[in-house]
Structures are given as structure tokens and as C-alpha cells.
Amino acid sequence: MSIEHRDDTGARFGMWLFLYTEVILFSGLFILYAMALSKFPQQFAEASHKLNIYFGSINTIVLLTSSLTIALAVTAIQRGRIRQTLILCGVTVALALLFLVNKYFEWSEEIGHGIYPGSEHLAEMGPGVTNFFNLYYFTAGLHGLHVFIGATLISIVAVLTAKGKVTSDRYTLLENSALYWHLVDLVWIFLFPLYYLIL
């Protein structure tokens, strides 16, 4: 295109639409959760108590902190502080990795106890518990995938910032990545109580 076209509001608008599709994507799993919960309230509570609440709580703190750092990164780029932006992006990515490592240990422990989709041990505990853990693995797994994608996205934007492609008057890319990251955080805010806390 020979004529430069730039529409930051349009880009943000598109991002919000995309975030909406992500909400719908997860909502399918939440519908399954709601239906199964109404069918097996007792077994769901029983299964929920098997989850390690410390892992979940630490990950909640990690993810909330990372949402703060990426929000600060957006403010930093708006004020033209490139170095600060890069540091904050780096911290966000590091926290994302910490989240995934934590998740790895949590899942290893559970799998070690014979709790994973399709396991014999799980099948013995009854359909409600099986369903709970199947949903748990796939919802948290899909969320984990989003954490990975978000961290990749933020790394790319950080590289672009270092190269001077993202600047104080051209920061929509970072802003949109931050929006995506907040969504990842938001999904976890719903996942955490549903699976670890309220039952």
C-alpha cells in the first residue's frame, strides 16, 4: 500500500472483538462445568478437595502480579521510557514462565497419584470425580496454552520495542498484547475459585 493507513482505535476495536471470541471459547467449558456440577454436586466437592490449594494460590498471585507489570509497561511506553518498558515486559514473561513451571509441578504430582484423563484410578472414583478432573485438565490446559501464547506475544512485542518499532506514539501493539494478557488473567480469576475454592 503506497498510502500509509493507520487506525489505532480500529486496532483496539478488533482486539476487543477477538477477546470476545476467546471468552466464548472458554464459555463452552464453563457450560460443561455448570451442567456437571448440577449433576454431581457431592462428587465435585470431593474431587475439588484433592487439588492442592497452595499451587493454585501461588499461581493466582503470580498471574495477578504479571497483569500489574504489563499494565505498568503500557504506561511506561506511553511516557516514552523504553528501558522501563523492556524490564516490565521481561518481568511479565518471567512470571508467565513461573506460572507454567508451577503448573508443571502441580500436574506432575497429580499424575503421580494416578489422576489424569483416562486413568484407571480415576475411573474407580466414580463418574462425577472423573468428570471434574477431565474438565480441570482441559480447562487449565487450554488456559496454560493461552499463557504460553501470551508470553510469546509479549516477548515479540518487547523485541519490537527494543528495535524502535513500538514507541511512545505507536504503542497499540503493546496495548493489545496487554489486553490479551489481562484476558488470560481474567480467565484464571474464574478458574481458580471454581476448581479450588468454592466447593
Place this chain on the structure above:
Amino acid sequence: MSEKTTYTGFWQESPRTGILGWLLTTDHKRIGILYLGCIITMFIVAAILGLAIRLELIAPGRTIMDAQTYNATFTVHGIIMIFMFLIPSIPAAFGNLLLPIHIGARDVSFPKLNLLSWYCYIVGGVLAVTSIFSGGGAPDTGWTFYVPFSTQTNTNVSLAAFAAFMLGFSSILTGINFVTTVHRLRCKGMKWGRLPLFVWTLYATAWIQVLATPMIGITLVLIILERTFGAGLFDVARGGDPILYQHLFWIYSHPAVYIMILPGMGVISEIIPTFSRKPLFGYWAMALSSLAIAFAGSLVWAHHMYASGMSDLAILIFSFLTFIVAIPSAIKVFNWVSTLYKGSIELAPPMLFALAFIFNFAIGGLGGLALGAAASDIHLHDTTFVVGHFHYVMFGGGGFALFAAMHYWLPKFTGRMYNHKMAVIGWALLFVGFNVTYMAMQAVGIMGMPRRYYDYIPEFTTLNLVSTIGSWVMAVGLIIMFANLWHGLRKGRPVGKNPWGGATLEWDIPSPPPMENFGEEDPVVTKGPYEFKGVVADEY
């Protein structure tokens, strides 16, 4: 395109030359042409499969294929026609070609995303075709992938489901792009009340694509996970629920039929005024009924499941909501007919296709009411009446609308005109063959013939024979139509910028349009899309 063609405009102007100028293009017109080529190819493949199904059903017992091949054939016919032809057909091909021009823009909001969306479509298409020839054989579940069969069959369901997932992603990206484009890139003077109806329907369609498609994404992923890891979320023995699968599937797939038909309605709303030389009757009723269809159509999914196991109250509610959708649909049909009233009607080929659309869609729509009413649905459920109804709205509606759009707009984009006489012959064969095929199918369905069956009792033979003969007439019509278009659009007489005398923006710019649509100056709009005063059709 060979070097010898004399096409100008966007066919020649591109930052890159040669094949890369197409594969890496971000020009919405080139992407539209890429989509159109793929979509027509897919349509021809799936139409041949459809003819094979009809040929198998010409007489009871085995005719040309065994039962397993038959199952695979109707499944692949369905998957290709739905996910690779109908859903992207008008929005992705003609939407890309026309949406920016209709609103006076240079391109869509996110041109690179637009190209990515085409690549997602290609990946999905390649995977779907691969699934036919690899693994445990072509999927045999029907295009609906219903559990528990889809999680147990040994055929290549996972790959086909992933292909549909990719195609859904492509559809979402197009939807996001179009909604943003309509909001952000309308040119000066292009108020909401001056948008052509085609844009309104694309806008409504894009919202459905954004709102509903992720649901099929997660549902298909769960099918794949179930087959790979034994997740059991739809398996009763492991605490799952197979009916839930049907709900999740139809929460997308019912709105999806509006993705397929709404843009077609937009095409018809463009063609009818142009060839009646009259403004469209009831502009705002038409515009808002598009949104109403998109909204109400999202709330009726469970009418596919009256026989699956639901409470009577739920059946009552979904049946009621289904009747609600008929209201905006009927508004559209009445307004098209009112536009024709006392118009100066010219029966050019696009107009004939548009009139055929109204005829077919009216029959299909009324059949839909018979299926939406719970009492009659119990009798008609899973019979070939459903198949006939579906083809009346989707092929007789959506398909004919695409053909109408091709006859109406392709001269604009190639700058050449096809042979009108041949177009009318092709249309007549297609229209007659279509109605013979699917009316016979509906009739035999009312008699009780189940759909998707390989064999049937001798009483159904005559109507099945009639239906198969109709399918051949239709095939001849299709061949004539495509051959005529292909020949005419390459070698036909050159046309000026406004061969039909249309009043929307695309008829103000050269045929074929230049790369940046409107040149250096952005257009300023001062009148509505259907004000024909002073608009003169070019001689050709």
C-alpha cells in the same frame, strides 16, 4: 492468469509481480478472487460427491458403491459444502471483493489478517482433503460429528474436526475484520442509513461469525481430545453427557446457517432494485431485519434436537423462538416483492437468479416452519424432507445467491461480459433440475424415507429416480453456467464501468477496479445506495 490477458486495474497493479503478487497480497480484491477460486473448486468437488450420492440412491440396493463408502461420501459432501463452500462463499469471496468498495474505503481494516484468514482456510481445506485419503479412511459420521459415534469410529474424524476448527478460525478472523471495517472505514457521507444492504447483511453475518464460531471451535477440540486422551466429557460412563455435545454443536451450527444465508439475502437486495429501477422497498426494515435474523437465529439451536431428549417446556420455547425468526425472513421476502411492484423490470441473468432465490427460499422457509413446529417435526425428523428443506434454503438460497452475485459482479471485476443467452439456458436448467431434485426428496421424506440411509423399500423408488434425474439436469446447468462464465469473463466483450445501471459506489469506478479502488481522492457520498435518478447503464 496468463500474461496475455488484457485485464488492467488490480489484476496488474501490485507491489509484487507474478505468483507472489497473489500469494502475499493484502489487496482485498485479490484475496476475494483467491477465495472465489478455492470456493468454486471446493463446490465442484463436493457437487460431484453429491451426484454420486444421488446415483447410489437411484434404485434400492447397491448401485455404485458399498455402504461404508456411501457414509463417507455424504459426510465429506457435507463437510466440504458447509465449512469450505457455504460459510466462506459470499462473505469471504464477495464480501472481500465488495465490502471496502461499498463503503468507500481503500481496503479492509486489517489487510494482513485478511491474508492470514485465507491461509487458515487453505490449511483447513488441505487437512480436510487429507483426512479423506489418510488414517483410518474418510470420516463417516455425517458433517455433524455426533457423539458417541464420532468418538468411537476408527475413521479419520480427528483430522477432519481439526480442519473444521481451522476453517472456523479463518471465519472468525474475517468476521472481526469486517465488523471493524464497517465501523471504522466508512468514507465521508457514508452514514449508516446509506450503507448498501449487502454491507448490512455482511455486518450482521460478521457478528454471528464472531459470536458463535468459537463455540464450534471448543466443541471440536473436545471431540479431538476425547479421541486422543479419552477425556469422556461426552461419555455417560465417565460423567459426561452426549446431549450436551448436541447443544454445543448447534449453538454454533444453527447460527451458521444464517452465516450462509444472510449475505445471500444482501446480494438479492442489491440485484432486485438495480433491475427494477426502483429504490429498495423499506430500507430500514431490510437493514434491521438482517440484525434481527442474526440475533433471533442465535437463540433457536435446540430445534434440531426435539427428538434427542429435552423437556416439553424447552421444546415449546425453542419452537416459539423458531417461529420468531420467520418474521424478519418474511419481511425480507415481502420487501423484495414490493420492490418489484410497478418496477421497470429487466430480466437479465443476475435478476433471474435473484428471482429463483426468492422462489426457492420461500419454499425452503415454509418447509422450515413445518420442521420448527414440534408436532410435525416428530414425523419429519431425520427424513429426507429435512435434507430437501436444507438444500432449498442453502443451495436454492445461498448457492443461487452466489451464482447471482457471480453474474452480477464478476463483469465488474474482470471488465468483461459473459454470453447472456447461455447464462439464461444454464439458469433454466439449474432452476428446473434443482426443484425436481429436492421437491422429490421432500416428498419421499414425507412418505417416511429416513435420511442418510443406504438402502430403501421399493415404494420409494419412483421419487428417488425422479430426484436423481433432476440432479443430472442440475449438473448440466452447472456445467453450462460455469463454462459460460469462465469463457465470458476471459474473452467476452469489454464492459464499461456500469453495465447494469447500479447506483452503489462500485459502479462509479473503472472495471476492473484499480488497486486503491478510488484513486488518490477518497469518495464523498451524497446520496443513498438505491437512488437511480441520473444513473445510466453503459452500453456493451
